[in-house]
Amino acid sequence: MVETAGGGPDDGTAEVLDRPLPDGVRRRVVQIASDAFGGLTVAELPAQLRQYARFAPNRRAKFAGNAMAAALETDPLFRQRIGEKFRETQAELAGALDAGAPPPAADPLDVAAAAYVLRPAGWVKLVAAAGEEAQRADAERADEESRAELERLRAELAQARDHTRAETERLRAEVESAKKEAESLHRKLRSALNDVKRGEAALRKVQGEIDAVRAETQVQVSAAESESRRLKARLGEAEAALEATRRAAREGRSVEDMRVRLLLDTLLEATQGLRRELALPPVSVRPAETVDAVEPGRMTPKDIAARALSEHDPAILDQLLALPQAHLVVDGYNVTKTGYPQMPLEKQRLRLLGQLSALAAQTGAEVTCVFDGAELAAPVLLAPPRGVRVLFSKPGVTADELIRQLVRAEPPGRPVIVASTDREVADGVAKAGARPVASAVLLKRLS
Secondary structure, rough: HHHHHHOOOOOHHHHHOOOOOOOEEEEEEHHHHHHOOOOOOOOOOOOHHHHHHHOOOHHHHOOOHHHHHHHHHHHHHHHHHHHHHHHHHHHHHHHHHHHOHHHHHHHHHHHHHHHHOOOOOHHHHHHHHHHHHHHHHHHHHHHHHHHHHHHHHHHHHHHHHHHHHHHHHHHHHHHHHHHHHHHHHHHHHHHHHHHHHHHHHHHHHHHHHHHHHHHHHHHHHHHHHHOOOOOOHHHHHHHHHHHHHHHHHHHHHOOHHHHHHHHHHHHHHHHHHHHHHHHHOOOOOOOOHHHOOOOOOOOOOHHHOOOOOOOOOOHHHHHOOOOOOOOOEEEHHHHHHHHOOOHHHHHHHHHHHHHHHHHHHHHOOOOEEEEEEOOOOOOOEEEEEOEEEEEEEEOOHHHHHHHHHHHHHHHOOOOOOEEOOOOOHHHHHHHHOOOOOHHHHHHHOOO
């Protein structure tokens, strides 16, 4: 059928297109060739297109588009075969083109592409008209886009103006607020300067009072020094007796001799503390003032009792460690597992011992830290810190029992403080004369 249509002198085979194919028409032509490509055998394809025979239509149009467009232009037989396949699928459009009356409702680009492949009479005009229509459509689309862009820019300009106006108003309000705040700060500054002047006057007054107190204190110190000389004489006698006792203690080697010597050291420090306590101004208390009663403006016994330290106050530990020859015994793992149980045991021991060393240096008290050694597979390589005695319980002996042994080994009258939250340990050492303190209190004091 194509051979008949393309053989006459009045068909469109002699027509020549004097300009390049419009882009839209060229894309439709390549798509027509790609769709019909699969219906041809490899022998029916031009040699340069046979390598694309197995490609999918979309992939063929992408990679072989230029080659197919060139073959349609230069190979009439290939174009005729593609036209035959097009007539089979688009018979209505092909018939209308052969009749010289393309459908008015058809896309001009589709009509131009079909005319280029089928080459009916007047196909050049159809292609040229399609190109002009495409250019006109592109121009209209560009014009619409320009109008839309212009409207968008106008809207953005109006929005920017509104935003600028609002921002200006906001900045004006902030400036007004800043001015008011500056005025308020100026007033506060003037008030603060007045307060400073009043404070300086009060400071000068207090300085005068301090000078008067210093003069009075100097008089009291002179009286205290005379009393101190008298007590030093008594202390010399006590020290002589103590030296004799020490010589006797050095001759003995029993545990009881050691206990007696430690108790004498405790008494000596108590005597020295008494000497410091007596280094006061002359006593001005009268017997009538020792009677328990409430005077006008004074606190009642109930108020005084309310000032006692709580059992959970770390200050109570400082008071206990300030006693002469005080001995602090620490239940090591009980304290570390109360304060920082998430750490490994080795790091728990190192952290606690470092804190106890600092406490021993601050208070001068004897410090012994006891750890449970029942689960140790090998001896612990540990250098005890300065001022802290470190003990591990033997196999078969718990740390609680070792603590009780340490308390029982102390002479009666020596202040012994045991830090443990274990209720059984606290009750046991309390019966032996020691003072139990909760682990949390020790941790507060260490921190």
